[in-house]
Amino acid sequence: MVMKRIYENVQDVEKYMKKRIGLGTSFDVGVKHFVVMNKKAQLYFVNGLIDSMIISRLLEELVEFNNRDHMLKRDVLATIENRLIHEQVSRVKTMDEAVDQILTGLIAIFIEGQKSAFIIDVRSYPGRSPEEPDTERVIRGSRDGYTENIIENTGLTRRRIKDERLRNEMLVVGERSKTDVCVSYIKDIADETFVDVVKHKISEIDVDGIPMADKSLEEFILGGKWSPFPMVRYTERPDVAARHLMDGHVIVHVDTSPTVIILPTTYFNCLEHAEEYRQAPAAGTFIRWVRLFAVLASIFLLPLWLLFVMEPSLLPPELSFIGPKEEGNVPIVFQIILADVGVEFLRMAAVHTPTPLATAMGLIAAVLIGQIAVDVGLLSSEVILYVAISTIGSYVTPSYELSIANKIAKLFLIITTALFGVSGFMIGTLVTLIYLVRLKAFKTPYMWPFIPFDLRGMWHFIMRIPVPFLNIRPEIVHPKDQFSQPQKK
Numbered sequence: 001m002v003m004k005r006i007y008e009n010v011q012d013v014e015k016y017m018k019k020r021i022g023l024g025t026s027f028d029v030g031v032k033h034f035v036v037m038n039k040k041a042q043l044y045f046v047n048g049l050i051d052s053m054i055i056s057r058l059l060e061e062l063v064e065f066n067n068r069d070h071m072l073k074r075d076v077l078a079t080i081e082n083r084l085i086h087e088q089v090s091r092v093k094t095m096d097e098a099v100d101q102i103l104t105g106l107i108a109i110f111i112e113g114q115k116s117a118f119i120i121d122v123r124s125y126p127g128r129s130p131e132e133p134d135t136e137r138v139i140r141g142s143r144d145g146y147t148e149n150i151i152e153n154t155g156l157t158r159r160r161i162k163d164e165r166l167r168n169e170m171l172v173v174g175e176r177s178k179t180d181v182c183v184s185y186i187k188d189i190a191d192e193t194f195v196d197v198v199k200h201k202i203s204e205i206d207v208d209g210i211p212m213a214d215k216s217l218e219e220f221i222l223g224g225k226w227s228p229f230p231m232v233r234y235t236e237r238p239d240v241a242a243r244h245l246m247d248g249h250v251i252v253h254v255d256t257s258p259t260v261i262i263l264p265t266t267y268f269n270c271l272e273h274a275e276e277y278r279q280a281p282a283a284g285t286f287i288r289w290v291r292l293f294a295v296l297a298s299i300f301l302l303p304l305w306l307l308f309v310m311e312p313s314l315l316p317p318e319l320s321f322i323g324p325k326e327e328g329n330v331p332i333v334f335q336i337i338l339a340d341v342g343v344e345f346l347r348m349a350a351v352h353t354p355t356p357l358a359t360a361m362g363l364i365a366a367v368l369i370g371q372i373a374v375d376v377g378l379l380s381s382e383v384i385l386y387v388a389i390s391t392i393g394s395y396v397t398p399s400y401e402l403s404i405a406n407k408i409a410k411l412f413l414i415i416t417t418a419l420f421g422v423s424g425f426m427i428g429t430l431v432t433l434i435y436l437v438r439l440k441a442f443k444t445p446y447m448w449p450f451i452p453f454d455l456r457g458m459w460h461f462i463m464r465i466p467v468p469f470l471n472i473r474p475e476i477v478h479p480k481d482q483f484s485q486p487q488k489k
Contacts, residue, residue, distance in 0.1 A: 006098070035063075050122060136398070166245070171202050189479050190477070217261070229401075234261060302336055304425075324380045342369075
């Protein structure tokens with residue numbers, strides 16, 4: 001495709017814009033005509049992506065040239081470029097480049113008789129102000145979170161890492177959407193080969209657009225795998241992203257998304273939470289152990305209880321009270337599946353229920369549906385108890401994506417246990433573990449540091465180590481600088 005060079009006649013520019021981006025048809029595409037230094041000029045912009053006050057001030061500055069420099073004989077472009085005080089001013093030589101920049105939210109200025117155009121970066125995307133993410137709340141800690149504005153997001157990260165070696169490289173994805181994607185890393189820490197792989201995979205994406213933002217991007221760079229387990233970690237907290245950057249990870253920001261992607265990641269990365277690092281090491285360790293117990297309960301509690309119901313002889317005498325005392329109208333395994341699916345109904349309903357009605361819906365579910373289901377013999381009270389504990393454990397899981405994947409694994413274990421008893425439980429657990437061990441994201445073992453076993457990494461996961469002793473970065477990211485603190489001699 002041959003790119004058209006900048007038209008020297010501004011009337012030709014206007015005709016091109018009418019044909020290419022719908023000037024005069026699309027209400028949000030604007031143009032301002034003016035004269036600067038006896039030359040006709042045009043300023044193009046997209047309403048909604050630029051503050052109108054900035055356009056007014058810019059036009060005032062440009063028109064003011066006529067009063068100050070009309071007697072001077074010099075290059076028009078050089079004069080304007082020297083006088084503009086905005087942050088980023090550049091030149092483009094083709095109409096395609098100019099159109100791409102206009103649709104991104106920048107201003108393009110065309111001047112009669114000139115073979116290049118000015119691009120001025122004064123974009124101001126609409127969006128909300130930074131606020132604490134709903135899914136990653138902490139008792140103590142910062143209350144700012146990422147928004148849908150990629151410029152604000154990189155600024156929130158830069159505020160925490162004022163290192164001259166922090167790099168934010170901007171790429172564009174989507175032939176039609178032209179979505180901004182920023183790859184962030186610290187140059188002297190992150191593995192250069194891995195950074196190049198990430199940028200190469202993003203630049204190779206050939207698609208109309210990624211309206212679902214980060215999730216669509218993840219599926220492209222990971223090859224569209226069907227695994228339910230998250231192969232990347234998402235976060236809406238700038239402090240979490242900054243911590244991973246300093247460990248040697250790569251962060252990917254996608255415009256219009258309030259979450260960023262952390263690469264590479266493992267199963268155990270998805271089990272960490274910022275609250276553990278906002279408390280004392282002992283308290284953080286306790287919180288982590290409770291969270292791990294809850295995650296294990298969300299996966300294994302129901303299959304184990306079903307196994308003990310099917311094989312009461314496996315229980316010691318002290319625990320003989322476990323299990324229903326009477327045969328119900330519905331087999332236990334179907335009760336478990338029915339109750340578990342019912343909880344998913346409630347979760348989905350809560351997402352789509354307006355906030356003022358959410359409390360009423362919860363009361364209806366707990367008091368009416370649950371109690372009546374027990375009274376009519378559809379469900380036993382013990383099934384509801386263990387399903388509730390398992391569900392709470394899934395809500396305690398820090399990563400929402402991981403909690404969904406754990407539910408699928410739990411359902412798989414319930415089915416294998418119901419079909420084959422003890423052998424089914426053992427085989428189902430082994431198959432799940434083997435599947436997780438075989439998973440890799442960017443050649444990173446998903447179950448590290450458990451398999452392959454790394455003593456230091458496993459110890460750092462089990463215990464919330466005091467920060468002064470965290471002087472070695474994780475080996476799994478292959479950092480160029482292994483030590484995060486100067487070594488004492």
